[in-house]
Amino acid sequence: MIKRIGNHPDLELVGLHCYTPEKIGRDAGEIAGLPPSGVIATGSVEDIIAAAPDVMTFHGVFPDEALYERVLEAGINVVTTADWITGHHRDQNHPHPSGKKVTEVLRAACERGGSTFYGTGMNPGxxxxxxxxxxxxxxxxxxxxxxxxxxxxxxxxxxxxxxxxxxxxxxxxxxxxxxxxxxxxxxxxxxxxxxxxxxxxxxxxxxxxxxxxxxxxxxxxxxxxxxxxxxxxxxxxxxxxxxxxxxxxxxxxxxxxxxxxxxxxxxxxxxxxxxxxxxxxxxILPKPGTDLSDPAAFASIGMTVTGLPALNAIRSVVAAPPGILTSADLPLRGFGGRFKQQSR
Structure with missing residues (x-):
């Protein structure tokens, strides 16, 4: 998704939070196999909040609800592909340490920060x-x-x-x-x-x-x-x-x-x-010219179709009122992709 953000006309990368110690302190471009971007990876939530993004996208396999709560109450929207679509699953199968439902905790954080939380992906999504x-x-x-x-x-x-x-x-x-x-x-x-x-x-x-x-x-x-x-x-x-x-x-x-x-x-x-x-x-097929003998190309497609519904929805999420959104709440344009930008 770092690669996709760089080419997305709506988006600019201003920070990168990593859990792997070996990535912290490195340039986000280098981590993603791109030229240097000037964005240095951090392991500090404080650094992400200080970067004052409109949105934090979270693409880990499993959610980090403590991170979500801190970011949301700081007034930063969250769009994620991690194990979430309606909230029913997290409420029923993953009790929050506070004893409250996860949806209650995140909704309260949205209210404190005036922020919005949205989960999506390919499937579920x-x-x-x-x-x-x-x-x-x-x-x-x-x-x-x-x-x-x-x-x-x-x-x-x-x-x-x-x-x-x-x-x-x-x-x-x-x-x-x-x-x-x-x-x-x-x-x-x-x-x-x-x-x-x-x-x-x-x-x-x-x-x-x-x-x-x-x-x-x-x-x-x-x-x-x-x-x-x-x-x-x-x-x-x-x-x-x-x-x-x-x-x-x-x-x-x-x-x-x-x-x-x-x-x-x-x-x-x-x-x-x-x-x-x-x-x-x-x-879902590879773009023209893709080496079909390369298994990594097909793995990349899976990651792309999981992450892009999140990136393409960001503009609509930012425009939405505070609280928890599901895909049922987004307008049709929230599912629209973007045409390739022509160089001038």
Whole structure:
């Protein structure tokens, strides 16, 4: 996102906060593989507040709620891609040390600072907005399902997949709980869609199928022994009167050599049953000229489509009233990208 900020016509980088000691004191451009920018990375929240940005974007895997609170009460807006979309997940599954709900703590910080907090991303995030907008010409909706159908082997984060359970024996009884713990934020995407549809859910149910590796698989950066978890199909289903009405599915494979295996499409799919019914694929491809043999190029796409919904929304977030926003609160222009700036 440092690279994207540099080319974004709405944005200017004025500070960089890092958690890795080796990055602190280095130029942000150097860290991102760019020419020097003059912005020096800090590990101090005080330095970020002193830089007086309009917005802090936070792109860590997991939230830092203590950091959010300090920045928000200083009058700085926060836009993040970390584990957040409606707040339900953090409230239910991650109790705040104060005993209050996380949403209560952050909303109070927004009120003290007159600031705004917004969480987004690709999935959860834009994927659910696609589900909502595709319903605009459908009457008598019976079911809305959004599906992430992807090969995840290009996401070279061993810590992520260890936590989720990939590589453990398929009969390891801890796998289902690990999968649910680290994917529970997808329940928030179901709540967000239900909110936009005006649908009161009785529950959001979790279910899963596991794919066992049929042979040893060495990805170069991760090893999956034969008989270990190498793929999954997860469902989060919003239930009304015993029937699934709004759903988010995760069809993931680390390798195609699993039993069972799924026909991964490499895209995001919206399926709506109604009058008429809708089936739509959201495919994301590398820019022209990309070396398709380079796995890093595909990993970069994943990072880009996660981060850009946050960057492109910043202007609308700054214009919004103080408090916690969800994607349901943003105007349509909050989801608009930017055309390439021509040199003059």
């Amino acid at each position: 834009l994927c659910q907005i696609l589900g909502i907008t595709h319903s605009c010409d459908v009457a008598d909706i019976e079911n809305v399902t959004v599906i992430e159908s992807v090969d995840v082997s290009c996401h070279h984060s061993a810590e992520t997949w260890i936590a989720v359970g990939y590589g453990r024996p398929i009969d390891d009884p801890t796998i289902p709980a690990s999968l649910e713990k680290f994917t529970r934020v997808f329940a928030d995407s179901v709540y967000l869609m239900a909110d936009c549809f005006g649908l009161e859910l009785d529950d959001v149910a979790f279910s899963y199928e596991l794919g066992s590796c049929t042979r040893d698989v060495d990805l170069g950066w991760y090893v999956l022994p034969k008989g270990s978890l190498g793929a999954n199909y997860i469902k989060y289903q919003g239930i009304v009167d015993g029937e699934p009405k709004v759903e988010a599915h995760l069809e993931w494979q680390m390798t195609p050599h699993t039993d069972p295996k799924w026909n991964v499409k490499g895209c995001y799919i919206t399926k709506i049953t109604g009058d008429p019914s809708i089936y739509s694929k959201h495919m």
